[in-house]
Amino acid sequence: MTYNWDFHAVWQYSDLFLWGLGMSLLYTIGSIFFGVIIGFITCAARLSGWRALDVAARVYQELFRCTPLLVQLLWFYYAFPLLVGETIDNHVAALLTLSLYVGAFYAEIFRGGIVSIDKGQREAAAAIGMSPWQSMTRVILPQALKRMLPSFINQSVIQFKNTSLVSVISVADLAYMAAVVNGQTYRPLESYTIMAALYIAMLLPLTQAADWIEKRLRISD
Amino acid sequence: MTTNQISADAPIIEAVALRKSFGTHEVLKGLDLSLRRGEVVALIGPSGSGKSTFIRCLNHMEVPTEGTIRFRQRKVGNTFRDKGNEIGFGTLRRHVGMVFQHFNLFPHKTVLQNVIEGPVVVLKQPMKQAEELALDLLGQVGLAAKRDAYPNHLSGGQKQRVAIARALAMQPEVLLLDEVTSALDPELVGEVLAVIRGLAEKGMTMAIVTHEMAFAADVSSRILFLDHGVIAASGTPQDMIRNPENERLKGFVSRFHG
Numbered sequence: 001m002t003y004n005w006d007f008h009a010v011w012q013y014s015d016l017f018l019w020g021l022g023m024s025l026l027y028t029i030g031s032i033f034f035g036v037i038i039g040f041i042t043c044a045a046r047l048s049g050w051r052a053l054d055v056a057a058r059v060y061q062e063l064f065r066c067t068p069l070l071v072q073l074l075w076f077y078y079a080f081p082l083l084v085g086e087t088i089d090n091h092v093a094a095l096l097t098l099s100l101y102v103g104a105f106y107a108e109i110f111r112g113g114i115v116s117i118d119k120g121q122r123e124a125a126a127a128i129g130m131s132p133w134q135s136m137t138r139v140i141l142p143q144a145l146k147r148m149l150p151s152f153i154n155q156s157v158i159q160f161k162n163t164s165l166v167s168v169i170s171v172a173d174l175a176y177m178a179a180v181v182n183g184q185t186y187r188p189l190e191s192y193t194i195m196a197a198l199y200i201a202m203l204l205p206l207t208q209a210a211d212w213i214e215k216r217l218r219i220s221d
Numbered sequence: 222m223t224t225n226q227i228s229a230d231a232p233i234i235e236a237v238a239l240r241k242s243f244g245t246h247e248v249l250k251g252l253d254l255s256l257r258r259g260e261v262v263a264l265i266g267p268s269g270s271g272k273s274t275f276i277r278c279l280n281h282m283e284v285p286t287e288g289t290i291r292f293r294q295r296k297v298g299n300t301f302r303d304k305g306n307e308i309g310f311g312t313l314r315r316h317v318g319m320v321f322q323h324f325n326l327f328p329h330k331t332v333l334q335n336v337i338e339g340p341v342v343v344l345k346q347p348m349k350q351a352e353e354l355a356l357d358l359l360g361q362v363g364l365a366a367k368r369d370a371y372p373n374h375l376s377g378g379q380k381q382r383v384a385i386a387r388a389l390a391m392q393p394e395v396l397l398l399d400e401v402t403s404a405l406d407p408e409l410v411g412e413v414l415a416v417i418r419g420l421a422e423k424g425m426t427m428a429i430v431t432h433e434m435a436f437a438a439d440v441s442s443r444i445l446f447l448d449h450g451v452i453a454a455s456g457t458p459q460d461m462i463r464n465p466e467n468e469r470l471k472g473f474v475s476r477f478h479g
Contacts, residue, residue, distance in 0.1 A: 123282060124325035124384075128339030128391055129315035131301060138342060142329050 010190040013181040020177030027163040031098035039106025046111050064104035070165050072097045077169040094166040102159045113148035153210040232257055234395050239288035248274045250450040259424045263437035266447035272430045276397045280317045281310035318388030322400040324380040326372040332383050333368040339391045358386040362416050378409030398429045434477040438462040446470045
């Protein structure tokens with residue numbers, strides 16, 4: 001069967017695709033920004049040596065790592081408001097959930113990077129009289145960040161794709177807009193192909209960059 | 222810390238009734254040591270006798286379970302900074318350098334950057350002054366030409382000589398050497414021992430944990446034999462290695478003489 005491709009019908013809605021793409025990018029950048037902060041705090045709690053903080057951080061991490069993001073979005077948008085007796089804006093629910101979700105993973109990436117540094121490094125820093133802070137910022141982190149970078153980029157790529165789930169709570173991201181265009185044109189093949197192509201166009205440079213960085217880092221080691 | 226004047230034969234660093242347990246396992250069972258200026262003490266003994274743990278207690282790398290460390294006759298406390306009459310372990314480490322078995326150079330820094338790190342970051346020395354001293358020290362350990370190399374491009378012996386220069390850049394009053402040749406290929410041991418011998422000749426106060434018996438006998442003024450967490454015997458190199466009386470020591474030394 002030959003399908004009669006007709007991008008023209010769909011392309012009239014290019015501004016919707018662009019708007020959706022913009023939204024997806026915004027949610028990605030926003031949730032990465034807050035996710036890094038949450039991940040950093042969580043990682044600090046895990047490594048603080050305070051048992052209560054460590055346990056609290058772990059509970060948070062496991063809750064968010066062991067439930068699907070889709071379930072979390074539905075819960076925060078539909079269930080959480082009943083718990084607190086306030087409605088919650090779908091944009092807020094989306095950003096909150098995405099940030100908490102990725103923060104749990106970032107925390108593990110940060111923690112893994114830090115604990116992977118040989119304890120001899122900490123001892124060498126201590127032996128020349130460095131404070132724990134100096135040791136962390138001048139010796140441990142510069143080495144740990146290099147090790148974290150590939151996983152960090154990888155998780156951020158996944159995060160971009162994950163933003164497509166916010167369409168289920170009516171946030172007008174790229175996936176949502178593709179569905180809207182399909183509804184207007186009855187052209188699912190074109191609508192969804194354009195959507196897929198846009199995701200690829202955004203992410204392919206990122207994955208390529210990640211590979212390149214990883215290779216570079218391996219050489220400089 | 223204020224440099225209070227102390228008499229020449231007063232100990233620089235002392236350990237009194239030192240005990241250390243890891244969980245229920247007691248590694249050090251009450252050890253005393255007193256190091257005077259210019260003294261070189263070698264610690265020998267079988268693996269697991271506690272020698273490494275012992276010198277690691279001297280710069281608070283391990284926290285003693287019981288007992289006291291005194292530096293220039295001031296008790297070392299459990300805080301990084303000085304507190305009341307006690308000096309902090311941060312202060313202690315500025316004056317007591319340590320070199321490790323596995324070098325532990327900072328791999329993300331060049332040789333020169335490794336050596337100036339302590340003076341610049343901890344002692345707040347101006348960069349230029351720190352570099353001058355570092356280049357001088359690198360010259361002394363024969364590695365001035367490697368100043369811009371990264372540690373991964375050096376041999377084990379070279380790494381260890383850089384690590385010694387890094388410790389010396391703090392201009393320590395005492396140097397602790399923890400099995401510094403144990404991780405080296407046999408042909409690289411000599412170059413590191415030569416550097417340490419040079420330090421001893423210049424009057425550096427040192428505590429050296431080593432398995433190199435001939436070297437211990439040659440470089441030290443006193444040898445301590447540790448066994449099962451106590452000092453089982455101590456004396457001059459002559460008494461300890463050439464004519465050991467203690468039965469355990471005799472057995473230990475004879476294995477090295479083949």
